[in-house]
Amino acid sequence: PLLDRGLLVEAGAEPEHRAGRPSVPLDIVTESHRFVGVKITGHDVHAAVTTLRAGVLDAGTAPLRGQDPDAVTATVRDLVADLTRNVPDVRGLGVSLGGQVVGQATVSRAPFLGWDEDVPLRTLLEEAAGLPTTVDNDLLALTKAEHWFGAARDKDRFAVITTGIGVGYGLVTHDTIVDSPDSGFGLVGHYPLDPLGPRCDEGHRGCADAMLSTGPISATVSAGLRRLVSYEECLDLALAGDPVAAPVIADSGRALGKLIANVATLTMTTTFVLTGEGIRLAEVAGDAVQNGIRQHRHPEALPLSLTVQPHDPTHWARGAAVTAIQNYVSS
Numbered sequence: 459p460l461l462d463r464g465l466l467v468e469a470g471a472e473p474e475h476r477a478g479r480p481s482v483p484l485d486i487v488t489e490s491h492r493f494v495g496v497k498i499t500g501h502d503v504h505a506a507v508t509t510l511r512a513g514v515l516d517a518g519t520a521p522l523r524g525q526d527p528d529a530v531t532a533t534v535r536d537l538v539a540d541l542t543r544n545v546p547d548v549r550g551l552g553v554s555l556g557g558q559v560v561g562q563a564t565v566s567r568a569p570f571l572g573w574d575e576d577v578p579l580r581t582l583l584e585e586a587a588g589l590p591t592t593v594d595n596d597l598l599a600l601t602k603a604e605h606w607f608g609a610a611r612d613k614d615r616f617a618v619i620t621t622g623i624g625v626g627y628g629l630v631t632h633d634t635i636v637d638s639p640d641s642g643f644g645l646v647g648h649y650p651l652d653p654l655g656p657r658c659d660e661g662h663r664g665c666a667d668a669m670l671s672t673g674p675i676s677a678t679v680s681a682g683l684r685r686l687v688s689y690e691e692c693l694d695l696a697l698a699g700d701p702v703a704a705p706v707i708a709d710s711g712r713a714l715g716k717l718i719a720n721v722a723t724l725t726m727t728t729t730f731v732l733t734g735e736g737i738r739l740a741e742v743a744g745d746a747v748q749n750g751i752r753q754h755r756h757p758e759a760l761p762l763s764l765t766v767q768p769h770d771p772t773h774w775a776r777g778a779a780v781t782a783i784q785n786y787v788s789s
Contacts, residue, residue: 491549493786494538494589495779497596497771498522498530498555500570505537506775507545510783512607516541517772525571527582535586551589552782553579554599554774556624558642562592562781567642570623592781595642596774601628601635602784603777604731609765615727619646619718622735622769623673625666629725647671649720651713669713672736679703693742711743715750718762728760733767740766 490510497504499522506517520537523529534553542548557568563580565573583591594602601618610616614633620626627646629636647667648660655664656678658671668674672689679692682702687695695703718730732740740747751762767773 491547491786492542492545493549493779493782494542494551495599495775495777495782496534496538496551496553497774497778498534498553498571499771500525502771503530503533503537504771504775505534505541506772506779507541507548508776508779508783512603512776512780512783514772514776515545517775519771525573527573527577527579530571531579531582531586534583538587538589548589550782550786551583551587551591552599552778552780552785553583553591553593554596554778554781555593556596556642556644558639559593559595560639562594562785565593590782590786592785594778594781596777597626597628598635598637598641599781600626600733600774600777601630603773603780604628605630605633605635606780606784609731609767610729613729615725616729616731617721617725617727618731618733619714619721620732620734621670621672621714621737621739623671625670625717626734627721629721629727631725631727646717649717651716652709655709655713664713666713666717669710670717670736670739675706675710675736675739678706682706689736690738693738697742707739707743708746710739711746712750712753714740714743715747715752716754717750718747718764719751719754722755722759722762729763729765731765731767733769733773735769737766737769740764 493508495506501522503520507515518537518541520533523533555568556570558566560566565577565579580591580593604610604618615631618628624644625647648662648665650665651669652664656668656674657663658665658668675692676687676689679702680687692703696707
């Protein structure tokens with residue numbers, strides 16, 4: 459069926475001297491179909507047009523016209539239409555957002571959009587955009603992209619950790635994405651990391667959200683300097699040795715290292731992909747991250763491989779496209 463649909467092509471016969479039944483290698487027809495991925499945030503929509511291998515051909519961004527479902531649908535519809543106006547063979551639309559998604563169709567919770575009731579987003583977008591649509595949690599979509607086409611594509615076990623407005627965590631084990639009805643709650647955000655750390659909005663002291671999210675880090679440094687400081691400025695000040703910012707960033711770096719070490723210990727994975735709006739922390743506080751790993755990992759355990767991917771909204775949109783690719787290939 460995949461040959462008939464133009465997804466695979468015979469790559470040429472194997473040498474005849476091989477023992478056993480002759481085989482014909484197959485390869486993906488990269489240019490055969492196009493897909494669109496869309497990542498929805500609380501303020502913007504990011505989209506990417508990709509090949510069957512998730513290679514990005516074009517990308518764009520549009521501000522949300524509003525956060526209600528109709529406004530979000532209209533924004534996505536128009537951005538997709540602009541990007542695909544002269545693109546043939548678009549086979550599917552993948553959409554991701556922070557929140558809970560049921561059956562890759564209905565958003566039951568999306569706090570960044572203020573949605574706390576079921577929104578049939580797949581139906582709305584299929585009617586508006588005229589494309590078969592898949593809706594998924596953004597972290598799950600990103601993890602699927604890493605699994606099929608990313609830095610961990612040759613691994614059957616790895617973890618993705620993201621930092622930004624919140625903290626995200628995705629896991630692949632035995633070559634399978636770990637999914638659950640609880641995906642979308644951001645459960646790892648309240649994993650305890652520092653008993654002396656600041657409190658999060660839920661009152662947890664030193665949890666992942668409090669130690670690693672961009673907002674709390676900025677708030678802690680701002681309080682110490684008695685002026686408002688952006689997250690990026692916090693990192694720049696830490697690099698310059700600022701006596702207020704440097705220890706805050708070092709504490710956060712050690713907390714990230716502890717989280718990585720604990721995930722490695724509990725899941726037996728040694729491969730990590732680190733990304734997100736706040737992941738520059740892993741570079742600025744690299745020594746502290748490694749110290750945190752050493753402090754909380756058995757000294758004879760296997761070394762960990764950390765791939766830090768700088769934040770790029772298109773990377774998240776590409777992840778959404780991969781959900782559409784997977785559904786199309788498996789249909």
